[in-house]
Amino acid sequence: MTTPPDDGKTYWLDDMRNVRKIVWALVIVCAGLFVADAFYHKHPYFSAESWFGFYALYGFFMCVGLVLAAKVMRIFLMRDEDYYDKDRGND
């Protein structure tokens, strides 16, 4: 890994405090959206949609599940970057 060339600039996101600000902003917006479920009229196709916070919880847990499942898939599916190149010359 080459070290970053010093172009004499620091960028807003280089400061970890600013990154933390973004994370907190996301958490607050999410909390607001979750609570918002109490304040509007739903017109669902399926009964699950009328559960409180259905979309929020579905989004969160499905994504966590997706990533963890994909991580497990790596055990079975991941090979070296040049996996297919190794056969060159004898085919």
Next chain:
Amino acid sequence: MINPALLLIFGALPIAFLQRPIRQIYLLALPIVAFALALGIEDGSYGHIKVFDYTLETLRMDGLSRVFMIIFLIATFLGTLYALNDDDPVQQTSGMIYAGAAVGAVLAGDLISLFVYWELTAIASVFLILAAGTEKARRAAMRYLIIQVGSGVLLLAGALIHVADTGSIAFVHFGLETMAGKLIFLAFGVKCAFPLLHNWLQDAYPEATVGGTVMLSAFTTKLAVYSLARGYAGTEILIVIGATMTMFPIFYAVIENDLRRVLAYSLNNQLGFMVVGVGVGTELALNGTAAHAFTHILYKALLFMSMGAVLLRTGTCKGSELGGLYKTMPWTTGFCIVGAASISAFPLFSGFVSKSMILSALGYEGHWFAWGVLLFASAGVFHHSGIKIPYFAFFAHDSGMRPREAPFNMLLAMGITAFLCIAIGVYPTALYDILPHQVDYHPYSTAHVINQLQLLLFSALAFTFLMMTKLYPPELKSTNLDTDYVYRRLLLRLIAWLRGALAQVDRQGRQFLLGIVSAIMDWIQKHHGINGMMSQTYSAGTMVFWTLAMFLVFLVMYLAA
């Protein structure tokens, strides 16, 4: 009446003979002229050519053809503009022929014209992969070509059976009841990257040139979606196939390192939504499919453009190598985020107004399971395309790379595409007006907006949570096994093994036969050899004795009888 497809195809021929800057102007003008021409064509049937006993219908204009033709022509212009800095006549010519063939195919009213254009898209597009010039690209291109041409062969076989059965060459609704219907379905399925038939896409697209991938992403697979909508609307099994397509590529997308390959997986996932729409087959669903194909071509091209710019400037597209590029490529970063927001279907971006039509169509028809899968896939696509792509390329850890911003023509192409993505999201009526069926759909209801934001932002929260707890799998240099394993490794091994086994059988067999021959030789040697009983010389007296003895036996037997 000039067919816009033929204008592009024959217009491509003189490209190589023109000099810059006339060539650049010509390249940009060609799709614009074709577009102007195409918009003037009224609904109807044109371009009839009599071949033997059949009449080809080379230009059929109706609602479904028109919307695909329009977006194909827009994509041709944007893809050409984007690739303008790469002054390669081979790519420019093949790209234009490829685009023209795709336009021709969606306008084709009969199976023979469809077949000709179908194969032409395969043959023209392969040069966009070959032009990358690497050994890897050459091999991927050959695999791509074999599979694409194979799809055409299936189409031809199906078409021949269909003509023999019905006597008609018209490209209309087929359904799966007949053998011909099944074969044509399979041909479309290969090009549409159905599960298990999909891997040519993820294999070949990321190996193409920077501009080539943008062109490839627009045409081939959406031509297949169009063909399915024309021939198989309302075929229930497509709901299952499409739902599977939305789901399994996203797992691969999470662990894939090459960001253009991540996009290829997410392209496959987006095709799933369209296929589900075809399977549902209602007016709303088919509108949804056409609308989603339209928006998808734009935002997917935009995402491939931004990653192409990264590849051009840094020489790599691997998540493990990139990071922090927003510092010197702010415009590309911004355009990439617009593409990411559009594919994720954020309100006010194009994906929101098209994808939801398909989900609503599923809701109306009561397909709760497919609906749940598509909702999961919607969250998942935000996860890998919406967050992963911009995050690992432009943010994440600072790679130390400080590349220049993309060339002006690329920025312009990305800017126009990004503008269209937002414009459709803000003013969906413009898109709804050109859909095949009358539209009575209002995406911006309070519930829909809030539900979508909940789904997406909590997915973002999940990503943040996984990142901060270090549970998120890091970007690693790797190859992930997919179905190409079958023909790139398993079959080769099988053939090698068979060859070995056959050699063994052959050797054993020869040895056995040689053993028999030598045993016979030994036996002959023993009896007829130098000291063999049968080859000795005996005295005349002995011979007389034996002759006499045999005569005696003969006599006794004669008298006894």
